[in-house]
Amino acid sequence: MTAMTRLAQWVAMAAALIAAPASADFSLLNMTQGVTESSRDIYGLHMTIFTITVVIGVGVFGAMFYSIFRHRKSRGVEPSKFHHSTTMEIVWTVIPLVILVAMAVPATQVLIDLDDTTNSEMTVEVTGYQWFWGYKYKGEDVQFLSRLDTDSDRARRLDSGIQPASVDNYLQNVDQRLVLPVDTRVRFQITGADVIHSWWMPDLGWKKDAIPGYVNEMWTEIEEPGVYRGRCAELCGRDHGFMPVVVEALPKAEFDEWLANRQAGGTGMTADSDETPETDGELAAR
Amino acid sequence: MTATTYDHAAHEGEPTGFKRWLVTTNHKDIGSMYLLFSLAMFLLGGAMALVIRAELFQPGLQIVDPYFFNQMTTMHALVMIFGAVMPAFTGLANWMIPLMVGAPDMALPRMNNWSFWLLPFGFAVLLSTLFMPGGGPAGGWTMYPPLMLQTGTAFPFVIFAIHVLGISSIMGSINVIATILNMRAPGMSLMKMPLFVWTWLITAYLMIAVMPVLAGAVTMLLTDQYFGTTFFSAAGGGDPVLYQHIFWFFGHPEVYILILPAFGIISTIIPTFARKPLFGYSSMVYATASIAFLSFIVWAHHMFTVGMPLAGELFFMYSTMLIAVPTGVKVFNWVSTMWRGAMTFEAPMLFALAFVFLFTIGGFSGLMLAIAPADFQYHDTYFVVAHFHYVLVTGAVFAILAAAYYWMPKWTGHMYSERLAQWHFWMSVIFVNVLFFPQHFLGLAGMPRRIPDYSVQFADWNMVSSIGGFGFGFAQLIFVWLLIKCIRGGQQAEAKAWEGASGLEWDVPSPAPHHTFDTPPVVR
Numbered sequence: 001m002t003a004m005t006r007l008a009q010w011v012a013m014a015a016a017l018i019a020a021p022a023s024a025d026f027s028l029l030n031m032t033q034g035v036t037e038s039s040r041d042i043y044g045l046h047m048t049i050f051t052i053t054v055v056i057g058v059g060v061f062g063a064m065f066y067s068i069f070r071h072r073k074s075r076g077v078e079p080s081k082f083h084h085s086t087t088m089e090i091v092w093t094v095i096p097l098v099i100l101v102a103m104a105v106p107a108t109q110v111l112i113d114l115d116d117t118t119n120s121e122m123t124v125e126v127t128g129y130q131w132f133w134g135y136k137y138k139g140e141d142v143q144f145l146s147r148l149d150t151d152s153d154r155a156r157r158l159d160s161g162i163q164p165a166s167v168d169n170y171l172q173n174v175d176q177r178l179v180l181p182v183d184t185r186v187r188f189q190i191t192g193a194d195v196i197h198s199w200w201m202p203d204l205g206w207k208k209d210a211i212p213g214y215v216n217e218m219w220t221e222i223e224e225p226g227v228y229r230g231r232c233a234e235l236c237g238r239d240h241g242f243m244p245v246v247v248e249a250l251p252k253a254e255f256d257e258w259l260a261n262r263q264a265g266g267t268g269m270t271a272d273s274d275e276t277p278e279t280d281g282e283l284a285a286r
Numbered sequence: 287m288t289a290t291t292y293d294h295a296a297h298e299g300e301p302t303g304f305k306r307w308l309v310t311t312n313h314k315d316i317g318s319m320y321l322l323f324s325l326a327m328f329l330l331g332g333a334m335a336l337v338i339r340a341e342l343f344q345p346g347l348q349i350v351d352p353y354f355f356n357q358m359t360t361m362h363a364l365v366m367i368f369g370a371v372m373p374a375f376t377g378l379a380n381w382m383i384p385l386m387v388g389a390p391d392m393a394l395p396r397m398n399n400w401s402f403w404l405l406p407f408g409f410a411v412l413l414s415t416l417f418m419p420g421g422g423p424a425g426g427w428t429m430y431p432p433l434m435l436q437t438g439t440a441f442p443f444v445i446f447a448i449h450v451l452g453i454s455s456i457m458g459s460i461n462v463i464a465t466i467l468n469m470r471a472p473g474m475s476l477m478k479m480p481l482f483v484w485t486w487l488i489t490a491y492l493m494i495a496v497m498p499v500l501a502g503a504v505t506m507l508l509t510d511q512y513f514g515t516t517f518f519s520a521a522g523g524g525d526p527v528l529y530q531h532i533f534w535f536f537g538h539p540e541v542y543i544l545i546l547p548a549f550g551i552i553s554t555i556i557p558t559f560a561r562k563p564l565f566g567y568s569s570m571v572y573a574t575a576s577i578a579f580l581s582f583i584v585w586a587h588h589m590f591t592v593g594m595p596l597a598g599e600l601f602f603m604y605s606t607m608l609i610a611v612p613t614g615v616k617v618f619n620w621v622s623t624m625w626r627g628a629m630t631f632e633a634p635m636l637f638a639l640a641f642v643f644l645f646t647i648g649g650f651s652g653l654m655l656a657i658a659p660a661d662f663q664y665h666d667t668y669f670v671v672a673h674f675h676y677v678l679v680t681g682a683v684f685a686i687l688a689a690a691y692y693w694m695p696k697w698t699g700h701m702y703s704e705r706l707a708q709w710h711f712w713m714s715v716i717f718v719n720v721l722f723f724p725q726h727f728l729g730l731a732g733m734p735r736r737i738p739d740y741s742v743q744f745a746d747w748n749m750v751s752s753i754g755g756f757g758f759g760f761a762q763l764i765f766v767w768l769l770i771k772c773i774r775g776g777q778q779a780e781a782k783a784w785e786g787a788s789g790l791e792w793d794v795p796s797p798a799p800h801h802t803f804d805t806p807p808v809v810r
């Protein structure tokens with residue numbers, strides 16, 4: 001290999017390094033604000049604490065870099081001898097304490113709010129299995145399992161030869177979505193059937209562990225109709241990466257229709273379900 | 287200060303060759319063995335990390351099966367924590383604590399030999415599980431049941447290996463404590479000890495307190511699997527979350543075991559190259575002690591999503607936030623030490639400065655994680671992966687590298703090649719950020735940790751991160767080369783290899799003779 005081609009390779013690599021972030025979608029740099037009041041509260045906390053750390057960082061690193069540039073031996077400076085200042089040490093113990101207290105107050109409020117699962121209008125039981133989710137609408141006689149959709153499932157095999165990018169919503173699509181009404185306070189009761197899983201829906205601002213023998217509670221009230229995607233967040237074995245969560249929020253009337261159809265033995269597919277039902281029999285039923 | 291040293295290199299009847307290393311009780315030999323073992327494990331754990339990053343280079347599965355991927359994440363963490371970082375600190379303790387306190391050797395030299403040789407044995411057992419039917423452990427280094435109970439033949443071997451490694455750590459700690467408390471040179475009061483010695487003293491107590499807790503947790507797993515107990519099984523009246531409480535009661539102090547000695551190293555190096563005494567020595571000692579205390583009461587911040595009562599979540603949120611205060615004191619003190627000094631930037635100082643900058647970034651993300659409601663989003667995502675790699679790689683590992691450069695002249699008697707060291711530093715510091723910084727974005731955008739494949743919106747940053755990973759891995763080979771060169775020759779090092787250095791270790795010649803301080807020096 002000549003030096004020239006080697007150089008060309010380096011340049012290409014460096015270009016790739018710079019171009020990769022440039023072509024990235026910059027909405028993917030931060031936490032989502034989500035579609036519930038809680039998720040927006042959480043986003044707010046996240047941005048506040050992030051801003052505080054940036055401000056502190058600018059101060060501390062500013063002082064450090066100033067010192068690195070000004071107080072270097074090559075500039076011929078004489079090192080000073082001080083090694084102690086009680087005042088300074090008290091100051092930089094107390095000021096962070098005050099900042100932390102200021103931070104803890106809103107965090108506590110949000111936490112108290114999230115913790116209150118009373119006054120819910122409906123309840124959904126969520127069960128984690130190796131490796132899919134089960135949903136049950138309490139008191140409605142509707143329950144089903146929700147698995148990775150077949151397209152993703154085929155593409156994700158080792159050496160499948162299928163480009164992930166060619167699959168619609170690769171790894172974040174399921175055969176049966178959890179359908180929920182908007183503007184309704186929904187309570188979730190979450191448990192695990194075999195090992196610990198974790199039900200995570202970023203747009204709702206929630207992640208809650210699904211633990212065998214435990215029933216965890218959380219609540220949400222979705223404000224906008226839409227399809228929201230999340231995933232299992234607790235290592236649960238071989239196919240942990242392949243058990244997505246998909247929630248479809250419908251206006252109330254449509255939801256009631258959906259529920260009635262489902263109770264009457266319908267497929268539970270909604271108008272814009274991602275996937276056509278598996279079998280002809282199911283298709284006919286629809 | 288007098289330092290009486292003479293060389294017994296030609297001891298009569300002392301074994302030579304391999305046997306010399308097998309039966310040695312000399313703290314310097316044992317320290318070197320610990321350090322070389324740690325380097326080997328660092329490279330091995332790094333190779334495992336590169337398997338992970340290679341699979342994650344693109345979406346889709348190209349290289350490994352998901353189950354093998356899980357074995358790699360599990361083993362990578364166990365090897366790095368118990369094989370690379372902890373033994374490196376013990377190696378530094380062995381080499382430097384006797385030299386720093388003016389003792390002729392560690393207090394319990396035979397136990398010292400034993401505690402080292404348990405390590406290769408323990409790791410041979412642990413690594414052999416990768417070749418057993420059903421593969422190695424794949425439930426993550428945290429080994430949560432019930433998942434961990436699905437491990438195949440490897441299961442009892444993993445637990446046995448952890449016991450062996452735990453015993454080794456406890457013995458190492460007993461030795462450190464006994465040495466520091468009993469063998470200090472006349473005149474060296476506790477508050478005159480170098481900070482590296484102080485931080486190690488506190489670390490050693492932490493280890494003695496929590497390694498048995500880990501041993502208890504894994505033993506309960508063992509009896510749940512084979513002897514019909516149901517500690518962690520809800521079906522039998524037990525509780526899977528109990529395991530997490532016990533584990534993290536060990537696990538959180540453990541992360542401070544991995545960083546306190548690093549604080550000591552940085553507090554030694556910055557004053558040397560700033561040519562100015564450490565700012566706030568006593569507040570450094572108190573801050574270290576308060577961090578150690580607080581580390582016992584914050585464990586459940588790793589468990590905000592398990593469904594704790596509100597009061598519990600609040601308690602663990604507040605106590606975790608508090609840790610930021612003594613940690614902040616340390617950072618402020620380091621910056622004040624640099625302030626109006628006369629700095630030079632040899633490799634140890636560069637790594638120390640990078641430590642202050644990058645460890646602090648890890649501390650900031652730690653503070654963000656401490657906010658419980660926000661942690662509902664961050665938990666178990668790449669944001670957490672970014673956080674702990676900033677504190678562990680650019681924290682603990684950078685400090686260890688800084689220490690290696692700082693004391694290499696004392697160990698080998700030669701100056702290392704500053705040119706290679708500069709290459710090593712700049713490659714490391716650039717690539718480590720290419721590797722870990724984008725992981726913050728991935729986590730915030732919704733990528734969970736411990737997954738072998740991901741949806742396509744995460745593709746770009748994963749590719750960047752993998753490029754960083756390979757670059758960082760390659761940069762470490764420069765260090766290996768530099769080390770070999772330095773052991774084999776190079777410019778002769780003076781007793782006091784650095785202009786601004788202070789401490790007893792610089793009174794003895796370089797390389798430090800086999801036996802030092804047979805007559806204790808007097809510290810005034």
Ligand code: HEM
Nearest residue numbers: 541544545587588610649652653655656665666670674677
């Ligand atoms: C300002 C100080 C720090 C704070 C406030 C802090 C906070 C946290 C929190 C809240 C978590 C849990 C995140 C989650 O899983 O959701 C965490 C994880 C972690 N931290 Fe820190 N941290 C700090 C410093 C450190 C240090 C010094 C180390 C080690 C050198 C460390 C190592 C880790 C590790 C290894 C994990 C992940 C454990 C796992 O789940 O596998 N942290 N930290």
Ligand SMILES: [Cu+2]
Nearest residue numbers: 232234236240
């Ligand atoms: Cu999972």
Ligand SMILES: [Cu+2]
Nearest residue numbers: 538541587588
């Ligand atoms: Cu912790």
